[in-house]
Amino acid sequence: MSWLSRLAERQIQKARLKGQLQGLEGEGKPLPDRPGDAFVSAGDAVGFRIMAQAGVLPEEITLKKQAAAQRAHLATLTDAAARKEAMARLAQIEMRQAIAEDSRRKFLR
Numbered sequence: 001m002s003w004l005s006r007l008a009e010r011q012i013q014k015a016r017l018k019g020q021l022q023g024l025e026g027e028g029k030p031l032p033d034r035p036g037d038a039f040v041s042a043g044d045a046v047g048f049r050i051m052a053q054a055g056v057l058p059e060e061i062t063l064k065k066q067a068a069a070q071r072a073h074l075a076t077l078t079d080a081a082a083r084k085e086a087m088a089r090l091a092q093i094e095m096r097q098a099i100a101e102d103s104r105r106k107f108l109r
Contacts, residue, residue: 044104060104063097 015021051058070093074086 058100058104060097060100063093063100067093067097 012021048058048061067090070086070090074083074090077083077086
């Protein structure tokens with residue numbers, strides 16, 4: 001167990017003993033189904049949920065939504081020139097998303 005895991009466990013134990021983990025929102029209810037979290041580490045998923053609840057989204061999530069919208073737009077195009085331009089835009093968005101994801105992974109190491 002890493003020093004960070006031990007520290008986190010100690011903080012959780014301290015909060016539990018002080019009663020700070022009682023009466024929290026959703027206590028006693030099953031965890032919500034979040035199939036998208038299957039592709040994200042547990043730590044990242046928690047961080048993303050906290051940020052989402054605070055009304056803040058990480059750049060990579062914003063870019064992921066942009067890429068999905070661009071794919072949907074691309075599917076509607078029939079003109080070859082327009083499709084080529086839309087594919088270039090999609091590639092740019094996906095590259096920025098990959099850079100943002102890689103940056104987060106390197107930062108958290």
